[in-house]
Amino acid sequence: MAAATVRCLLTIAVVLAPFLAGATAGGPLSTSFYSKKCPNVQGIVRAGVASAVAAERRMGASILRMFFHDCFVNGCDGSILLDDTSTFTGEKNAGPNANSVRGFEVIDAIKAQVEAACNATVSCADILALAARDAVNLLGGPTWTVYLGRRDALTASQSDANANLPGPGSSLATLVAMFGNKGLSPRDMTALSGAHTVGQARCATFxxxxxxxxxxxxxxxxxxxxxxxxxxxxxxxxxxxxIDAQTPEAFDNAYYTNLMGKRGLFHSDQELFNGGSQDALVKKYSGNAGMFAADFAKAMMRMGAISPLTGAQGEVRLNCRKVN
Structure with missing residues (x-):
């Protein structure tokens, strides 16, 4: 990746600061939520993610995907982290997640470090939101401001996971509708799909x-x-x-170049460039890495604000895998 592009990606958050501040103005989340209660939380999370990515580059993509799959099922509430219990069947073994979503042990390790520094203070949902941002940045992608103050769900739903997560065979109309149901625009959907510039996929899915x-x-x-x-x-x-054979471990815009060459790995990927409404945007992202990075950061901000539990809702779990 060219040095100029890297500099552009790393300064996205500064350029977007006015937009990001307005995006969640009046919302329940805050940039200063832990400034007094756990001022070092962001550094602890980034160090944990950096260690995991250094050991296995693919883990960055896995953490990012986990955050997507959390937010699309009843909001960004850490429900994907819960193990099944006698009273509910959770999301880990839903069709889109079983033998696929990974990295739970990374979040567990970060949570342990956070608990040691600030007991019963930082939610698993917030840790996952921060980890996803850091994973993208550590793979060469943009950074953005993560608004905090989410609380953790007390339950999880396998059926909701099966119903709310778009599959690899989805049509463009289905993708637009499912993202729209979460308050995300078609442009957000096309930008967020660029997460497929990193990571790997199982044969069964393509x-x-x-x-x-x-x-x-x-x-x-x-x-x-x-x-x-x-x-x-x-x-x-x-x-x-x-998923992106050109640069599988680098967060860049090669995914969109692949689509223009009919090399999307999933049917749902290629739907973004198949004579439909998103063709022009795919072309723009393919030729403009900075535009993609900026739009991805904005869309991640919006996705991270989907139906958070706040205030007295939910709880701050001591162990991300089970309720207190």
């Missing part, structure tokens, strides 16, 4: 695309078919492939 879709680059399909056989079942279902 098999239909590489064997059945017509709007796919033939060479790209053939490459992916080498490790993802057409027959479903067995170990091949879990075989991994990079």
């Amino acid at each position: 098999r239909d695309r590489i064997y059945n879709d017509a709007n796919i680059n033939a060479t790209f399909a053939s490459l992916r078919q080498q490790t993802c056989p057409q027959a479903a079942g067995g170990a091949s279902d879990a075989a991994l492939a990079p």
Whole structure:
């Protein structure tokens, strides 16, 4: 990545400061929520994420995805972190999450460090929001202001996770509708989809695309078919492939270049550039890394403000995996 682009990405938060302040003006979250109660929380979280990403670059993408999957199910409330109990079946084993969402142990380790510094003060939901921001930045992407003050859910819902998370076979209309249901615009949706510039995916999630879709680059399909056989079942279902084969561990705008070349790994990815309403925006992001970074930061701000629990709602969990 060019030095100028890196400098642009790292200063996005400063450029956007007036917008970000207005985006949540009057909202329940605050930039100073822990300034007295736990002033070092952001440094503790970033150090924990940095350690995890240094050990495995892919973990940055995993933490980012966990935050998406938390916020889209009843808001950004840390419900995805809860283990199943005798009274509810949680989100971890829902279809979009089972054997897929990962990084829970990273959040556990960060939570332990935060508890040691500020007992019973910082919610798991806020830790996850901060960790997602830091994961993106540590992979070379932008940073942004994270407004804090979320509290943790007392329950979780597998059925809601199954119903609210868009799948890899989703159409453009479905994507626009599902993001719209969360208060996110089509532009937000296209920017947030750029998270697929990092991370890997299981064969089971893109098999239909590489064997059945017509709007796919033939060479790209053939490459992916080498490790993802057409027959479903067995170990091949879990075989991994990079979502962005060009720069799979760097948060950049290559995802959109891939779409323009019909090399989107998921059907839902390619729907963003398939003769529809988002084609022009994909072209802009492909040619302008700074625009993508700025829009992604804005959209993450908006997503992080989806239906937070605040005040006396929920609780501050001492262990992210279970209620107090």
